[in-house]
Amino acid sequence: MSGETVQFEKAAExxxxxxxxxxxxxxxxxxxxxxxxVEVAHAMYKTRGHSAMExxxxxxxxDQTLSGAFRLKTGTARIFGxxxxxxxxxxxxxxxxxxxxxxxxxxxxxxxxFLEVPLYAAIYExxxxxxxxxxxxxxxxxxxxxxxxxxxxxxxQAFERSARQAGFFxxxxxxxxxxxxxxxxxxxxxxxxxxxxxxxxKRGGGGSGSGSSGGDxxxxxxxxxxxxxxxxxxxxxxxxxxxxxxxxxxxxxxxxKGDDAKQPTVNTAGGTDDxxxxxx
Numbered sequence: 001m002s003g004e005t006v007q008f009e010k011a012a013e014x015x016x017x018x019x020x021x022x023x024x025x026x027x028x029x030x031x032x033x034x035x036x037x038v039e040v041a042h043a044m045y046k047t048r049g050h051s052a053m054e055x056x057x058x059x060x061x062x063d064q065t066l067s068g069a070f071r072l073k074t075g076t077a078r079i080f081g082x083x084x085x086x087x088x089x090x091x092x093x094x095x096x097x098x099x100x101x102x103x104x105x106x107x108x109x110x111x112x113x114f115l116e117v118p119l120y121a122a123i124y125e126x127x128x129x130x131x132x133x134x135x136x137x138x139x140x141x142x143x144x145x146x147x148x149x150x151x152x153x154x155x156x157q158a159f160e161r162s163a164r165q166a167g168f169f170x171x172x173x174x175x176x177x178x179x180x181x182x183x184x185x186x187x188x189x190x191x192x193x194x195x196x197x198x199x200x201x202k203r204g205g206g207g208s209g210s211g212s213s214g215g216d217x218x219x220x221x222x223x224x225x226x227x228x229x230x231x232x233x234x235x236x237x238x239x240x241x242x243x244x245x246x247x248x249x250x251x252x253x254x255x256x257k258g259d260d261a262k263q264p265t266v267n268t269a270g271g272t273d274d275x276x277x278x279x280x
Contacts, residue, residue, distance in 0.1 A: 027146030029119035030076040033161040040077035041097045052092040081116030111179045114166035131174050220250045
């Protein structure tokens with residue numbers, strides 16, 4: 001019987017551990033709202049400005065002790081991306097945190113901070129352009145995304161308050177709409193880096209070792225530009241004179257009208273180059 005008792009106790013411990021595991025959230029979200037995080041950012045700036053600070057300094061500024069409630073507030077600011085850890089117990093304001101305390105950049109920074117929260121970003125991506133589900137269904141969605149089933153109600157309430165405070169409910173509280181701000185560049189005005197590289201290649205840029213930007217040049221002129229050395233490399237005077245002579249000959253070929261235009265051969269410092277070689 002003693003063996004059966006040991007096995008029963010072991011099974012009970014395993015079941016308890018599994019239950020506790022299911023109750024732990026696997027996606028980050030704050031228990032408090034965005035306004036609380038902004039309050040922390042203002043207190044940090046008041047205490048140390050742009051410099052890093054220790055927790056006890058911030059607690060004194062906020063007239064609090066190093067309690068669980070204080071840690072909950074500072075943790076909320078960190079999840080919204082307003083603060084950055086520096087060392088074991090030292091924190092500083094992030095770029096978003098510095099912008100969120102300024103009147104002229106606060107609204108944009110609030111919208112950015114809202115999407116810094118992994119849970120909120122996931123919901124935004126899943127329901128972008130669609131109606132949000134009713135409260136209970138939204139809680140089930142949060143549980144599916146990784147929120148503990150014991151915390152879905154608190155997570156939903158903090159989400160709704162934060163969405164309102166970040167301007168995502170401006171079109172109605174049944175859908176998330178990312179705020180647009182005056183002067184904000186569109187994707188067409190500011191395409192991703194890879195798209196810009198493709199465009200540059202289409203225009204003929206980006207392939208020259210001379211640092212030229214490319215363009216709609218005649219092939220002879222483009223070849224001449226490609227022969228320019230980089231700005232930090234030496235260029236002997238004899239080579240410069242040869243390049244200028246070549247340029248003069250090329251201009252004569254391209255821009256001289258009538259039958260008098262001939263394709264000359266130019267002597268350079270490195271030997272004799274036919275201009276037609278520049279197009280290859």
